[in-house]
Amino acid sequence: MRDLNDLYYFAQVVEHGGFAAAERALGVPKSTLSRRVSMLEDQLGVRLLQRSTRRFAVTDVGRTYHAHCLAMIAEAEAAQEVVDRTRAEPQGTVRVSCPTALVPTRVGSVVTRYMAQHPRVTIRLEASNRRVDVIEEGYDLAIRVRMPPLEDSDLIVKVLESHGSALVASPAFLDRHGRPATPEELSALPAADMPRTGGDYVWRLYGPDGILRTVPHQPRLITEDMALLRDAALSGVAIAQLPHFIIDNYLAQGMLEALLPGWTLPAGVVHAVFPSRRGLVPAVRGFIDALAAEFAERPTTPCPANPAWIGGGPSLGL
CATH class of the missing domain: 3.40.190.290 (D-Maltodextrin-Binding Protein; domain 2)
Structure with a gap:
């Protein structure tokens, strides 16, 4: 595939009416612009520009090619705007898996409140105790309840709450x-x-x-x-x-x-798992933050002070 920067440089040279004007507008040396346009012409096997020390003109095929380059640049800018808007404002679909018992007690209120605050966000929540494959099934995050140690995987784990x-x-x-x-x-x-x-x-x-x-x-x-x-x-x-x-x-x-007052059981953990912190779109990052705030503001019964975390206990919603 050709270097799309060459198409951009060619379009800018045409738009500014020559290499010198494009150099001033882009801050790219005229020699670099000339070399990149020449490379593009060599790859295409046609002459796009007629140029000499006193004359600059666009060939017929160059004018047609220039129109397509402008369309490509416009599409690239539109694609960048979509990404910029997505990064700046929560929007789009957040796909969540959550144990059934957590929906009415904790998570359901977070979902409705978050959607009210961000009208461009859509949430698809699977209320299920099935252990979903977050990556393979296309979930943005899964909420899980289990006894530590937590799963050893490539997923990022954010502990929301330890509970008794x-x-x-x-x-x-x-x-x-x-x-x-x-x-x-x-x-x-x-x-x-x-x-x-x-x-x-x-x-x-x-x-x-x-x-x-x-x-x-x-x-x-x-x-x-x-x-x-x-x-x-x-x-x-x-x-x-x-x-x-x-x-x-x-x-x-x-x-x-x-049963057995005075006896305590190991603590469990409510946590969210998601593929990566890097590249999280605002809609997903914001929802994770909203979950964390909910559990911080309305803590459940605290964990007993003396039990250590022990593996092998029940796994809820994994």
């Missing part, structure tokens, strides 16, 4: 099965859980002494849907480990009870 969780059950369930006094008693209770890597279904709890207890269990219900886990606990089917932003209202209303 609790093992919960309905009062009716506990009236039937009894309220456990020790972690070991959890093994005998029907459970609902997220899918675990390698089928390693265990509850991990820290006692008042800071010592970790690991309690195996066999869940009756296995699902990636946090709302379904919550409903299983509310309906008295099973106990479940859930983040506080899902269960706090039900705990306050007495519809759920937290």
Whole structure:
């Protein structure tokens, strides 16, 4: 492909009526302009300009070629304007994947507020607990909830919030099965859980002494849907480990009870993943900033102070 700069230089020489005037307008030496136009003519195999020490004229084919060069320059400038506008003002489509339970509790309000503030932005949000391939499926970002360590990948990870969780059950369930006094008693209770890597279904709890207890269990219900886990606990089917932003209202209303007061579970993390910080268009960058502001302004129940982050816990919305 020919160097498009040569076409630009040729068009400018014609527009300014000669090499000397183009030199003054562009700040490019006349010798350079002459050489580049000569190279263009050699590549095309035609004479575009007739020039001598006293005469400058555009050939017939040169005039036709000049018209096409002007059209090319106009299209290039229009393309640059599109990029400049996109970089300056949030606009265009933002494609987001988000766990279902986060939409009504945290993310939905961010979406509507952000769209109201930026009327040229369109948001396509998939509310799903499916782990999407951000790059292959064309998402700008995915919001995920899981236990650390976070995934090892080429994606950029922005932590939005660390949150506490609790093992919960309905009062009716506990009236039937009894309220456990020790972690070991959890093994005998029907459970609902997220899918675990390698089928390693265990509850991990820290006692008042800071010592970790690991309690195996066999869940009756296995699902990636946090709302379904919550409903299983509310309906008295099973106990479940859930983040506080899902269960706090039900705990306050007495519809759920937290098991083993004084024992704590490892903290989870709400985070956004996206392909790269470089080249983020304003619409995507602004939406990520809006998410961060939402979680900073309305923090959920803080994480317990003593548990360390442990891998192998439930992965929500991955």
